[in-house]
Amino acid sequence: MVKRHTQATVNHVLHCLLTFVFIGLWFPVWMFLWWVSTFNAWRCNDCGVKNK
Numbered sequence: 919m920v921k922r923h924t925q926a927t928v929n930h931v932l933h934c935l936l937t938f939v940f941i942g943l944w945f946p947v948w949m950f951l952w953w954v955s956t957f958n959a960w961r962c963n964d965c966g967v968k969n970k
């Protein structure tokens with residue numbers, strides 16, 4: 919079994935709570951972080967290898 923590199927993912931539960939706390943003002947930040955984590959290069963959590 920090949921171990922895949924692990925990508926840090928957006929904690930959607932936390933951001934959902936923050937969106938409620940800030941009456942929706944956090945929503946753009948959430949979407950921005952999600953977009954960045956989805957489309958930008960990221961570094962593996964386990965070994966630090968940078969992926970594109």
Ligand SMILES: [Zn+2]
Pocket residue numbers: 922923924962963964965966967
């Ligand atoms: Zn790795």
